[in-house]
Amino acid sequence: MTENKNQSGTPLSKIGEFKLIDHLTNQFKIKHKSTIKGIGDDCAVLDYSNKQTLITTDLLIEGIHFDLSYVPLKHLGYKAVMVNLSDVYSMNGDAKQITVSIAVSNRFPLEALEELYAGIKIACNAYNIDLIGGDTTSSTKGLLISITAIGEADDKDIVYRDGAKPNDLLVVTGDLGAAYLGLQVLEREKQVFQADPNAQPELENYTYLVQRQLRPESRKDIVKLLKDLKVKPTAMMDISDGLSSEILHICKQSKVGCNLFEDKIPLDPQVISTCEEFNMDSTTVALNGGEDYELLFTISQDDFPKIKANPNLTVIGHITDKKEGVNLITRANQKIEIIAQGWNALK
Amino acid sequence: MTENKNQSGTPLSKIGEFKLIDHLTNQFKIKHKSTIKGIGDDCAVLDYSNKQTLITTDLLIEGIHFDLSYVPLKHLGYKAVMVNLSDVYSMNGDAKQITVSIAVSNRFPLEALEELYAGIKIACNAYNIDLIGGDTTSSTKGLLISITAIGEADDKDIVYRDGAKPNDLLVVTGDLGAAYLGLQVLEREKQVFQADPNAQPELENYTYLVQRQLRPESRKDIVKLLKDLKVKPTAMMDISDGLSSEILHICKQSKVGCNLFEDKIPLDPQVISTCEEFNMDSTTVALNGGEDYELLFTISQDDFPKIKANPNLTVIGHITDKKEGVNLITRANQKIEIIAQGWNALK
Numbered sequence: 001m002t003e004n005k006n007q008s009g010t011p012l013s014k015i016g017e018f019k020l021i022d023h024l025t026n027q028f029k030i031k032h033k034s035t036i037k038g039i040g041d042d043c044a045v046l047d048y049s050n051k052q053t054l055i056t057t058d059l060l061i062e063g064i065h066f067d068l069s070y071v072p073l074k075h076l077g078y079k080a081v082m083v084n085l086s087d088v089y090s091m092n093g094d095a096k097q098i099t100v101s102i103a104v105s106n107r108f109p110l111e112a113l114e115e116l117y118a119g120i121k122i123a124c125n126a127y128n129i130d131l132i133g134g135d136t137t138s139s140t141k142g143l144l145i146s147i148t149a150i151g152e153a154d155d156k157d158i159v160y161r162d163g164a165k166p167n168d169l170l171v172v173t174g175d176l177g178a179a180y181l182g183l184q185v186l187e188r189e190k191q192v193f194q195a196d197p198n199a200q201p202e203l204e205n206y207t208y209l210v211q212r213q214l215r216p217e218s219r220k221d222i223v224k225l226l227k228d229l230k231v232k233p234t235a236m237m238d239i240s241d242g243l244s245s246e247i248l249h250i251c252k253q254s255k256v257g258c259n260l261f262e263d264k265i266p267l268d269p270q271v272i273s274t275c276e277e278f279n280m281d282s283t284t285v286a287l288n289g290g291e292d293y294e295l296l297f298t299i300s301q302d303d304f305p306k307i308k309a310n311p312n313l314t315v316i317g318h319i320t321d322k323k324e325g326v327n328l329i330t331r332a333n334q335k336i337e338i339i340a341q342g343w344n345a346l347k
Numbered sequence: 348m349t350e351n352k353n354q355s356g357t358p359l360s361k362i363g364e365f366k367l368i369d370h371l372t373n374q375f376k377i378k379h380k381s382t383i384k385g386i387g388d389d390c391a392v393l394d395y396s397n398k399q400t401l402i403t404t405d406l407l408i409e410g411i412h413f414d415l416s417y418v419p420l421k422h423l424g425y426k427a428v429m430v431n432l433s434d435v436y437s438m439n440g441d442a443k444q445i446t447v448s449i450a451v452s453n454r455f456p457l458e459a460l461e462e463l464y465a466g467i468k469i470a471c472n473a474y475n476i477d478l479i480g481g482d483t484t485s486s487t488k489g490l491l492i493s494i495t496a497i498g499e500a501d502d503k504d505i506v507y508r509d510g511a512k513p514n515d516l517l518v519v520t521g522d523l524g525a526a527y528l529g530l531q532v533l534e535r536e537k538q539v540f541q542a543d544p545n546a547q548p549e550l551e552n553y554t555y556l557v558q559r560q561l562r563p564e565s566r567k568d569i570v571k572l573l574k575d576l577k578v579k580p581t582a583m584m585d586i587s588d589g590l591s592s593e594i595l596h597i598c599k600q601s602k603v604g605c606n607l608f609e610d611k612i613p614l615d616p617q618v619i620s621t622c623e624e625f626n627m628d629s630t631t632v633a634l635n636g637g638e639d640y641e642l643l644f645t646i647s648q649d650d651f652p653k654i655k656a657n658p659n660l661t662v663i664g665h666i667t668d669k670k671e672g673v674n675l676i677t678r679a680n681q682k683i684e685i686i687a688q689g690w691n692a693l694k
Contacts, residue, residue: 058448059493099495101405103406137411148495
């Protein structure tokens with residue numbers, strides 16, 4: 001009877017996700033020695049043994065994170081797992097288990113959930129993951145997926161966001177911007193289809209972009225590669241919200257600045273051609289697009305010889321003193337301050 | 348573009364939650380030695396050390412699991428934590444951490460979430476729990492809470508659902524049915540309020556019932572008590588869906604039968620008086636009500652002397668051979684087969 005029904009309070013949209021989490025949780029105190037790392041990184045780290053346990057969780061909601069008019073449920077199941085595993089790999093850890101909770105409205109028949117779980121199963125097999133629990137319930141609207149991933153790592157191998165040092169190199173895996181452009185292509189096709197239900201989707205020029213959007217991979221291979229190369233990053237996270245947002249996280253938590261070089265950002269040829277077609281700036285797309293699930297990390301300059309020949313890894317900048325700020329160095333050699341414009345789940 | 352839009356498939360409502368989970372997950376194979384127990388109990392058990400890690404997760408959805416017209420958000424936060432911790436205690440384990448993910452529609456101001464997290468914090472302090480992560484996002488409708496709890500236990504202390512043996516005693520903690528009746532009282536008051544917004548809620552005769560519904564406790568104390576008494580149950584689970592449903596789980600997984608004695612079921616005086624007022628059968632309420640978060644367990648008869656004087660524990664029946672079935676022995680000494688009529692989250 002005492003529910004706060006005050007609708008004139010501070011709207012969440014004004015606060016932003018990260019501040020909201022901080023605001024809501026900063027009075028919680030860590031009480032256990034086994035809690036090595038709580039809120040504030042991609043994973044929580046628990047010391048339950050000689051290995052440390054990694055836990056991460058994500059919510060995916062229909063109408064917010066995905067649109068079932070063009071996302072096949074099997075792909076959605078696969079992607080929902082990738083999103084979570086990516087957070088374990090970004091700690092330099094090895095994902096082992098997931099829990100999957102789903103809520104569905106009564107418009108979903110059993111066969112729809114079978115498709116969803118078929119995608120989850122493919123992901124579990126491909127990445128050697130055990131499904132170990134979850135919850136299933138009805139929803140009053142749409143489909144919701146909540147996944148928790150659990151992994152492990154040796155204490156000495158775990159990489160946090162806060163270890164970047166001035167003069168470290170900033171490295172990214174794969175290429176950026178494709179997942180965002182894939183979403184734009186799918187949204188355009190949806191509108192064409194709505195205008196003319198007999199229209200056939202034209203996706204052949206965008207296969208890589210659509211694949212990156214609908215069926216992304218997480219970079220388990222990079223954790224192994226770094227081990228093989230004997231490189232331990234000084235800081236690392238995955239790129240889910242967009243490169244600019246993630247660089248700002250690393251710089252803030254490491255208390256450093258950064259120079260990011262526009263001409264170094266790795267782009268797939270399909271990203272470049274589609275940006276031209278859509279009249280979009282490819283750098284903006286790479287900086288703010290998100291959902292690429294590549295890894296972003298910093299390494300000591302001493303480790304550069306070990307990585308320089310690797311086609312999976314691109315050096316895109318270097319860490320500076322904090323007072324230098326976080327900057328994009330443009331192709332015209334202009335220095336522009338980087339501000340986060342990535343995905344905001346509370347907009 | 349390949350989404351299964353077949354609305355004429357098997358409706359979920361016909362399947363039921365447990366069969367659905369089994370149906371969707373029975374082709375997942377356990378791959379890791381560290382996965383001691385996956386789907387099928389209150390918690391998954393992971394061997395990450397000399398201690399074993401317990402993981403459990405629950406989804407709570409507005410309009411399905413709670414009604415904010417009479418559930419204060421602070422109580423909701425507290426209860427959401429209890430629901431999850433209860434699953435850890437029901438493994439005879441010690442809960443240590445939780446992750447909390449929430450999705451909220453834009454009708455919720457910041458102050459509403461503060462209330463919610465205030466309740467979560469009170470629960471974390473009272474039960475010595477670290478909040479270690481989560482996710483926050485917007486929803487297209489209402490409030491949703493997804494919590495994962497993590498705990499630990501010594502291998503030799505963990506109690507599963509499948510260890511009950513013929514002649515074991517069936518024991519329940521506390522009393523049953525109050526949470527369900529609390530819900531009935533609150534629903535009635537809601538209807539009175541809707542008919543006359545100036546009506547004042549009349550709850551003074553139902554304080555215990557309303558408290559059990561809005562602000563339940565989980566039985567951490569019982570795990571300690573059993574340790575102090577040197578009693579290890581042969582099977583255990585918490586009562587979230589209703590006594591009848593939980594007894595059937597234990598009997599099915601342990602491959603045994605059971606005789607439950609109606610006159611032994613512990614009822615609070617307020618439950619008895621309110622059942623009379625509402626013209627409800629108190630045994631039906633205790634069997635099918637759910638949400639009491641008491642523990643239900645079986646012990647060897649040899650352990651009876653250790654528990655018999657304890658006011659927290661009531662022997663309500665005994666385990667039989669499977670062929671005897673699962674029965675309620677009524678006050679009139681009639682034998683009635685028990686069938687589950689508890690909470691079905693997919694109805």
